[in-house]
Amino acid sequence: MKMTLESTPTDELARFAAEFSYGDLPASIRDFARHWLLDSLACALAGDLGDETAKYADFARAVGGAGEATIIGSPERLSLLGASLLNAYQITAVTVCDTYVPAHVHISPEIIPPALAVAERDGLDGRALLTAVAIGAEVAVRVAAGIDYSIAGPRGWHFPGIVGPFGAAAAVGHLRGLTPLQMRNAFGLAGSQSAGTWASWGTPAVKFHQSRGAGSGLLAGLLAEQDFISSAEILAHPDGGVFAAYSDGGKPQAVVADLGKGFELEQISLRLWPGGTPLQPTLTAVFNLIAAERPPFDAIEHVRIEVAPDVYEAHARFAEPEGKFEALLSYPFIVASVLRDGRFWLDSLHPSQVGDPDLNRFMRERIELVANADLDRERSRIEVVLAQGQTIAARADAAKGTPGNPAELADLRAKYERCVAGRLGDADAAELLDLLIHVDELDDLSRLFKLLGAAHQRRAA
């Protein structure tokens, strides 16, 4: 067994994860990481509205038991494992969390919860937490880029459970001060747990991948701290390395290209609205449209939604959605909902809304979804014809929240406020927001954890 570090992609990534420091993070990356952390915790605070969150909480209690880690939005404290599992599920529960689009992978659910749990247990400061989660995110997206989703995805692999453990192990390992060699072992132990396929698509088990990924990374980081030895080449080993086992050999150079200088984590997209990733450009376009001129709903004669042909192929069948899952994939539903209500949030998906006969009639009679070969997946166009014959149109060349159209802090504040409405009192909500915006200035995170745990349950857990 090679007990020294060389210059393989695995070793270079391990060295980066162990040695990179807060001072090495460019200001723009610190800003991005802060926004990403804020957005992820906002998602977790919305997670109590998930259909299976209460069941999942019972599961996490059964597995983890009481302990020393805060559960977001709950006064109870669970073990490090239980908190990692449950907080991760909460981040992803209502499908508003981040996505690294090139690999169809949510990153924050796997990385942030175990980092929070370890930072809280060890009394670490905000700077350490922010650095660890930024490193974790960078590791996860680089491993994802290395495996190459264009090969692995069509085979059936779902990436959160595969690359998430690497990112979580990096975050936990960084917080625990692992040496580069220990970090390499942590990556090996993460890869030995990489799992999750699309066989569960359409069920909440795909969200379990994110949660289990968080737990796997926690185990990997904590076991590596014990000097437990794993493969020296988990990425590129020809017999069972993740590039070979999950792909066709992958792109090892993508893992280390410009490492420490360029930051792939900036390519993570945030979502301002619920809905599948492909629907976000259309949501952006329709919100652009009503921001410029909001047409009266009953004056709308016809709506034409234009999307890329492959998007059309995948989503045309959800023209008349049944239930929340299909509604989140239905262009007619989301557009009709925004045009009528001027907003789109989780309550827009209530059964009374999805089944609303007036809305359904509008979708059926006035909305047309068409494929436009001039558009790609990032782009969408919407055209509304009013009763008087006036036509108004808007388009999005990138969804709001994506790298090509980044979310502003004001956007994230507004989303945060939607997420915490009814959960935190106004003063607590404002204080928590302020702490998160300045997280790397906090020498003591205890107030942050207290506020995270102080939220009311909107749905019985």
Place this chain on the structure above:
Amino acid sequence: MNAQPTQNLAAFLSGLRYESLPSHICERVTDIILDTVASAIAGRHGDETAQIEALATAIGGAKTSTVIAAAPNSLAGATLLNGYQITAVTVCDIHRPTLCHITPEVLPPALAIAEQRGSSGRDLLVAVASGLEAVVRIGTGINYPSMRARGWHSPGVIGPFGGASAVASLLGFEADRFQNALSLAGTQSAGTFAHWGTPTIKFHQSRGSLSGLLAGLLAEQGFPAGPEIFTAEHGGLFNLYSDGGNPDAVVAGLGETWTLETISLRLWPAASSIQSVITAMFALIDEHDLRPEDVAEIEVGLSKTVYDMHGTLPWDDKFRALLSTPYVTGVVLHDRKCWFEQFRPERISDPALGAFIREHVRIGIDNSVEGTGAVVNVRTTDGRTLRDRRAYPRGDAADFLSREEIMTKFRESADGLLEPDSTERAIEMLVGLADLPRVSDLCTMFSRGVPAAA
């Protein structure tokens, strides 16, 4: 081709009752559990056991679950640690067709849940039978050679199904919920041969046991999962980890053929593929009172596969000594024993033993030997030629251990780790498992007198 093997397997397993197990299967499962506990006790000697114990403690939670021959830990922690201990010193079961250690993934979550929920010994016996049968059937269906060629290591891939089935059995799941438990197990299948030569290869067993526990407990909540985890076109295990496999094999002869009978046990802590060599050496010692001074030369013949992995391996550390045919041949001849003291650093580095092996032990390929068989030819100093040929080792499914042999292994394992009366009481309870009112009473024997954790 069976289009719904997951559903069919779940339907069968959810209906499994003590009364539906033939008596010889009950006896076989009892033997396997007895052997597994013995292996877990022996696992306290594992080089990395303390590291896993530290991990189990670090993940937190109330220490309410028994760890065999150690201080209690959390439900998840105990599952991880018991899973590791069973496999730690390489004396646990082996299902040779899939190169899978199955008991480390099955017994720990079953024991933890049985203890927590007040289950009876009979419940535990049925649960373990369910878990073992599930893993062997799924392993047969997935087509191991194809899976291995893709780099996968069985225990973490098919093992979680065993733990999930055992937990599902103990929690009394009906068929639909059982099916979800299987699906949630398969969505955690992981672990590759990239770790060969490191203890992470054993962590797959430990993690596999935790994955099975998670699957069972999440399914208990009514959490939905994909309906067909084996053959789903996009992401089904048989397609993704293998070449499509043979779904029919998963359900062939359910309730009539008990595939768990193909699980082998091991008497000695050494690689499963060289147990035939040890068997032959003990046979020659027993039959001819063979001693080192009688030996001019020992020739060991192996199949090419085993020779390539174990034929010429040096024995410069414990890990390699356990896999080294020359070393194991020599040390068994000298010590007439194959247990932990034979793999301690001072024994491995003994110059006299090393010299004997280099001068008198020859390992080669014998084309007449198949699989993990072995032939040992001894030329004695007085000119005799002694020979023992084994198609399979003692403990193999085809030459299964007697209960007396397993009890001896248990006592040797427990020596110095359990109180003597706890050892005897535990054996008694395990042998009479089907009539044990509460598994928690058995767990008490595993931890009595064990120092509390720091």
